[in-house]
Amino acid sequence: MQELLEYRSKDIPYSRVLSSMCTIPHPIAIEAHNHFIETNLGDPGIFRGTKELECKLISMLGELLNNEKAAGYICSGGTEANIQGIRAARNIKAIKNSNIVIPKSAHFSFEKIGDILCVEIRRAKLDEEYKVDITAVEGLIDENTVAIVGIAGTTELGQIDPIDELSKLAIEKNIMLHVDAAFGGLVIPFMDNQYPFDFKLDGVSSITIDPHKMGMATIPSGGILFRDKSYLRALEVETPYLTVKAQYTLTGTRPGTGVASAYAVLKTLGFEGMKKIVKTCLKNTKVIVEEMEALGFEAVIEPIMNVVCFKCEEAERIKEELYKMRWVISTIREPKAIRFVIMPHVNEEVIKNFISDFRKIV
Amino acid sequence: MQELLEYRSKDIPYSRVLSSMCTIPHPIAIEAHNHFIETNLGDPGIFRGTKELECKLISMLGELLNNEKAAGYICSGGTEANIQGIRAARNIKAIKNSNIVIPKSAHFSFEKIGDILCVEIRRAKLDEEYKVDITAVEGLIDENTVAIVGIAGTTELGQIDPIDELSKLAIEKNIMLHVDAAFGGLVIPFMDNQYPFDFKLDGVSSITIDPHKMGMATIPSGGILFRDKSYLRALEVETPYLTVKAQYTLTGTRPGTGVASAYAVLKTLGFEGMKKIVKTCLKNTKVIVEEMEALGFEAVIEPIMNVVCFKCEEAERIKEELYKMRWVISTIREPKAIRFVIMPHVNEEVIKNFISDFRKIV
Numbered sequence: 001m002q003e004l005l006e007y008r009s010k011d012i013p014y015s016r017v018l019s020s021m022c023t024i025p026h027p028i029a030i031e032a033h034n035h036f037i038e039t040n041l042g043d044p045g046i047f048r049g050t051k052e053l054e055c056k057l058i059s060m061l062g063e064l065l066n067n068e069k070a071a072g073y074i075c076s077g078g079t080e081a082n083i084q085g086i087r088a089a090r091n092i093k094a095i096k097n098s099n100i101v102i103p104k105s106a107h108f109s110f111e112k113i114g115d116i117l118c119v120e121i122r123r124a125k126l127d128e129e130y131k132v133d134i135t136a137v138e139g140l141i142d143e144n145t146v147a148i149v150g151i152a153g154t155t156e157l158g159q160i161d162p163i164d165e166l167s168k169l170a171i172e173k174n175i176m177l178h179v180d181a182a183f184g185g186l187v188i189p190f191m192d193n194q195y196p197f198d199f200k201l202d203g204v205s206s207i208t209i210d211p212h213k214m215g216m217a218t219i220p221s222g223g224i225l226f227r228d229k230s231y232l233r234a235l236e237v238e239t240p241y242l243t244v245k246a247q248y249t250l251t252g253t254r255p256g257t258g259v260a261s262a263y264a265v266l267k268t269l270g271f272e273g274m275k276k277i278v279k280t281c282l283k284n285t286k287v288i289v290e291e292m293e294a295l296g297f298e299a300v301i302e303p304i305m306n307v308v309c310f311k312c313e314e315a316e317r318i319k320e321e322l323y324k325m326r327w328v329i330s331t332i333r334e335p336k337a338i339r340f341v342i343m344p345h346v347n348e349e350v351i352k353n354f355i356s357d358f359r360k361i362v
Numbered sequence: 363m364q365e366l367l368e369y370r371s372k373d374i375p376y377s378r379v380l381s382s383m384c385t386i387p388h389p390i391a392i393e394a395h396n397h398f399i400e401t402n403l404g405d406p407g408i409f410r411g412t413k414e415l416e417c418k419l420i421s422m423l424g425e426l427l428n429n430e431k432a433a434g435y436i437c438s439g440g441t442e443a444n445i446q447g448i449r450a451a452r453n454i455k456a457i458k459n460s461n462i463v464i465p466k467s468a469h470f471s472f473e474k475i476g477d478i479l480c481v482e483i484r485r486a487k488l489d490e491e492y493k494v495d496i497t498a499v500e501g502l503i504d505e506n507t508v509a510i511v512g513i514a515g516t517t518e519l520g521q522i523d524p525i526d527e528l529s530k531l532a533i534e535k536n537i538m539l540h541v542d543a544a545f546g547g548l549v550i551p552f553m554d555n556q557y558p559f560d561f562k563l564d565g566v567s568s569i570t571i572d573p574h575k576m577g578m579a580t581i582p583s584g585g586i587l588f589r590d591k592s593y594l595r596a597l598e599v600e601t602p603y604l605t606v607k608a609q610y611t612l613t614g615t616r617p618g619t620g621v622a623s624a625y626a627v628l629k630t631l632g633f634e635g636m637k638k639i640v641k642t643c644l645k646n647t648k649v650i651v652e653e654m655e656a657l658g659f660e661a662v663i664e665p666i667m668n669v670v671c672f673k674c675e676e677a678e679r680i681k682e683e684l685y686k687m688r689w690v691i692s693t694i695r696e697p698k699a700i701r702f703v704i705m706p707h708v709n710e711e712v713i714k715n716f717i718s719d720f721r722k723i724v
Contacts, residue, residue: 003629004394004622010411011401022402022615030399032366037392039373040384040581042439046690049372076438076582077404077615087478109614111599116449116612118480212615219402219617220438220582237473240695250478252471253384253439253574255581260366267365328408333602 012326014345018354019330021155021183023343025261026216032257032264033218039256041074044244050256057263061223064189065207067199071229073249074211074259077222078182079109080250081208084224084235085178086113088206089147091234092176101140102149103132103161107180110149119146130154130301132161138169147176147205152197153184156332156339157300158307160184164196167203176205182222185209187305190271190278195304199227206231211262214278216344221258277344281306284351285342291355295362300337309337321361327354374690376707380716381692383517383545385705387623388578394619394626395580401618403436406606412618419625423585426551427569429561433591435611436573436621439584440544441471442612443570446586446597447540448475450568451509453596454538463502464511465494465523469542472511481508492516492663494523500531509538509567514559515546518694518701519662520669522546526558529565538567544584547571549667552633552640557666561589568593573624576640578706583620639706643668646713647704653717657724662699671699683723689716 014024025033036050044051054074062070075081090098099120102110106123114121122145124136137148148170150161163179170177179197181188186209188195198207206226211217226232235248269277285306289299297310312318315331315338322329330339340346376386387395398412406413416436424432437443452460461482464472468485476483484507486498499510510532512523525541532539541559543550548571550557560569568588573579588594597610631639647668651661659672674680677693677700684691692701702708 001390001393001397001626004397004415004626007411007415008397008401008622010414011409014400017408020402020405020408022405024400028363031363033399034396035363035366035370037395037580038376038386039370040382043382043384045685046379046382047373049369052372053366053369076442076613079612079614080438083478091477107614108599108601108609112609112612115453115599116445116478210615218399219615219619220613222615237470237477239470247470247474250441250474251438251582252441252469253572253581253584257581260370264363264366323407 012328015350016326017328018340018346019328020343021213021341022219023216023345025218026265028264028268029217029261032260036256036260040253041256041259042251042253047256050259053263054259057259058225060263060266061209062225065185065198065209065225067227069228070199070225071232072223072225074262075222075224075249075254076220076251077212078107078180078208078210079112081182081210081222081224082109082178082180083113083116084250085206085208086119086147087117088226088231088234089176089178090117090119093146095144095146097144098146099144100147100149101137101145103151105130105132105154105156105159106149106151107155130157130159134162134165134169137166141173141175145173145175147178149178149180152179152181152188152195153305153307155183157309158303158305159301160188160195160197160304163204164201167201170203177203179204179207182208182210183213184305186211186214186274187278190275191282191305211265212258215262216265217262218257220255221262281342281344284346284348287348288340288342288351291351295359300335306342307339308342309339311335312338318361322358325357327357374688377712378688379690380702380708381690382705383575383703384581385578385707387580388627390626390630391579391623394622398618398622402615403618403621404613404615409618412621415625416621419621420587422628423571423587427547427560427571427587429589431590432561432587433594434585434587436624437584437586437611437616438582438613439574440469440542440570440572441474443544443572443584443586444471444540444542445475445478446612447568447570448481448509449479450588450593450596451538451540452479452481455508457506457508459506460508461506462509462511463499463507465513467492467494467516467518467521468511468513469517492519492521496524496527496531499528503535503537507535507537509540511540511542514541514543514550514557515667515669517545519671520665520667521663522550522557522559522666525566526563529563532565539565541566541569544570544572545575546667548573548576548636549640552637553644553667573627574620577624578627579624580619582617583624643704643706646708646710649710650702650704650713653713657721662697668704669701670704671701673697674700680723684720687719689719
């Protein structure tokens with residue numbers, strides 16, 4: 001155990017991390033996690049209580065996303081959720097040489113998804129606000145397109161695509177619309193400014209929403225929700241030796257810890273509690289914007305949520321120098337900029353400490 | 363929390379489960395798990411200590427599988443590991459309409475893998491001992507075959523395919539051989555009878571080995587090992603916003619808990635400790651065989667490892683009646699049989715209790 005703790009001590013603590021979309025799990029998440037550490041949702045006939053809890057959590061997330069009939073499951077994370085959304089679309093349409101149209105701003109894992117699922121990935125350009133350009137999306141759709149993708153909370157800038165327009169387009173073209181709200185799904189509903197992005201829009205067929213990001217659940221706790229359970233049929237295989245007859249998940253064995261921890265956080269905090277946390281993150285984002293502007297930096301876009309980038313030609317050098325000082329930030333390439341994600345652990349004290357060291361470098 | 367515990371209490375405890383390849387995590391696994399509950403191996407520049415530990419664990423597993431140069435990672439479980447093994451083969455060969463040849467006894471998740479990766483799955487028949495028939499495998503290989511698969515510890519019977527012969531065939535045909543040792547990988551090395559199944563055989567290119575099965579690690583802790591790191595290149599995508607430049611894992615965010623718990627168990631128990639546990643499971647398997655034979659049942663094959671099936675025309679009815687009594691067993695279809703997996707939690711007392719209830723039913 002001593003040896004393990006030595007390895008663990010080499011990790012950089014979250015109090016020095018301004019680049020991650022994960023955060024320290026909520027204390028209630030850890031408590032819940034520990035009670036479910038033995039559970040395996042891969043065999044729901046054994047873990048039937050945990051399975052019931054998962055159904056309840058999915059309903060809760062469905063309600064939050066304006067659809068009581070939503071069906072899905074808690075998975076390993078955003079990549080699995082996005083794979084399953086696209087895989088359902090691919091299998092339902094069953095077209096040879098299929099393609100999907102995604103925004104240029106989509107997460108890099110979509111490249112992986114294209115490779116895994118043998119689906120061509122077409123990237124539509126962005127407008128001047130870094131939202132996907134609807135005309136570009138429309139221009140890339142052809143008879144082999146099985147789905148379009150919109151991002152509600154882009155990884156780089158926290159921008160929200162015009163999901164309402166994508167929804168209209170999806171209906172018009174009779175294809176699926178998958179919304180990647182891995183990050184934003186547990187931010188947008190709790191913001192004062194409202195953005196349409198969920199099942200309220202008729203064209204939205206599936207949504208990725210990860211409790212292990214802004215939901216402060218323990219890893220792994222990703223989420224994939226479909227408009228209704230018919231989509232799950234497109235993912236099913238037979239399961240001869242289990243207590244259930246079919247399996248629509250990507251993995252087999254999977255922990256119940258993410259279900260318990262996500263449920264515990266959402267139930268304990270409630271809508272108002274989540275709103276308060278999101279509000280604090282947004283307030284802290286403003287603090288960092290003020291500090292950075294005072295240092296002469298300009299935000300790439302005015303932050304929509306708790307992700308913000310500042311234009312900076314020397315972004316890579318600054319990132320490396322900060323890393324030597326045990327601070328972790330990230331960078332983006334277009335435009336060259338440094339990027340911060342203001343998660344719940346990035347509190348006023350962390351920001352103060354960071355800005356103080358950051359000043360020494362610039 | 364009270365509500366959560368009520369759900370948890372509806373789960374069937376492991377002491378009533380004779381069907382699962384998972385078990386109660388070792389106490390040292392849980393202790394290690396708790397220290398790493400915040401970690402995310404999806405960003406190894408932040409969790410560099412945890413990443414180092416993963417490399418050490420992979421080396422340890424590589425050594426166990428007779429290959430110090432083995433490269434891989436700890437993943438969500440056997441399905442992800444098998445996907446990645448087949449995906450590497452598919453990407454390296456880069457043939458249109460590719461296929462793989464697997465034994466009829468392969469886990470049902472290979473159907474899923476075929477669907478996900480757009481690879482045709484060809485199932486080779488088994489011989490009278492339920493090992494894959496080499497002539498059948500050879501007959502199914504054609505110019506579009508990118509890999510063959512062998513199972514070291516089949517899910518249904520715990521049988522071990524003739525991996526040495528598959529290895530020769532793979533070399534002869536210049537295709538990859540993926541060995542699914544999700545279960546057997548942490549059993550076979552600790553058995554008195556030796557079976558060739560690992561990297562000692564030159565044709566073996568990748569192996570699935572899951573610490574969350576017989577390794578008594580916490581879920582999720584699956585493992586995929588390749589002969590060397592060149593195979594990982596076939597899985598890589600660029601990662602613009604992370605502390606590393608490329609990612610070969612299937613998922614992005616992934617917990618370090620499975621690494622810590624698996625390492626803790628293997629390091630604490632050592633080779634001799636694991637041998638002792640496997641020995642006990644094999645001894646208990648014999649106990650159950652004797653009890654069942656005394657009741658007039660006949661084993662489908664003499665058990666090779668701690669998995670055993672007994673011919674039984676009424677397998678389904680018996681399974682259902684036992685389930686009503688809160689006992690979980692499983693069944694197989696060809697031949698109709700009831701199936702037990704004698705994991706470490708299936709100790710003498712569990713067997714005694716089970717047999718006593720089982721007698722009432724038959």
